[in-house]
Amino acid sequence: MPTYNEKENIAKLVKEILVQNLDLDILVVDDNSPDGTGQVVEDLRKNIPQLFILHRQNKEGLGRAYIAGFKWALAQGYQYMFEMDADFSHQPKYLKDFLAAIKDNDLVIGSRYIKGGGTEGWSKIREFISRFGCLYAKIILGLPINDLTGGFKCYRREVLENIDLDQVQSNGYMFQIEMTYKAIKNKYKVKEIPIVFLERQQGKTKFNKKIIWEAVVNCWKLRLGL
Ligand SMILES: Nc1nc2c(ncn2[C@@H]2O[C@H](COP(=O)(O)OP(=O)(O)O)[C@@H](O)[C@H]2O)c(=O)[nH]1
Ligand SMILES: [Mg+2]
DSSP, X not given: OXXXXXXXXXXXXXXXXXXTOOOOOXXXXXXXXXXXXXXXXXXXXXXOTTEXXXXXXXXXXXXXXXXXXXXXXXXXXXXXXXXXXXXXXXXXXXXXXXXXXXXXXXXXXXXXXXXXXXXXXXXXXXXXXXXHHHHHHHHHHXXXXXXXXXXXXXXXXXXXXXXXXXXXXXXXXXXXXXXXXXXHHTTOOEEEEEOEEEOOSSSOOOOOHHHHHHHHHHHHHHHHTO
């Protein structure tokens, strides 16, 4: 779970994940959050042996945080690696559905845009931008996936081992698109399962125009192999 200023969410979320009783470890990748999220996690760690944290010095964006987390998890020998936001948008109750689906698949994507999925608490305009963005990427890259920008995913370790993580440069929504594109290109089996995405209750989004623009341009770069 990447975090930047998630002090109000992180402790409650860690507990909610643990009560699912799924034999998961949790890694928080914190970019030196000014609100002290990193220290909150350090305090929790005193009583929760399944909880780990990577402290990074600077805010370098989601993509860099995920890559650092994946490298850590690969080195530790984990079989499956999740990506999950730390703001309750990705509900822990779905973790068991991912674990069921990953048995017969290599990458499982939590999807807002298939039957049974959706978003709650978003303005019409934000939903439109998100839906349009997913459709744009789907068409340009020719992928059979409806939700390409979501960040609730579960990878089988081989998928990550066979992507050159140092070559993945994108950082915002494009990071999610690029990882799924590369997994499919490597012939891995990818499945979408429905999730309802909730708008965050606490804290602020880091959503901005720059990460949308990155995705608009970089879909073409990916398609053209630039
Ligand atoms: N480590 C790290 N985490 C980040 C960064 N930007 C966002 N996050 C985390 O990534 C997750 C998704 O970010 P969020 O702002 O909620 O984006 P949104 O869901 O698209 O509005 C949250 O858990 C954030 O705390 C960053 O630069 N570094
Ligand atoms: Mg969010």
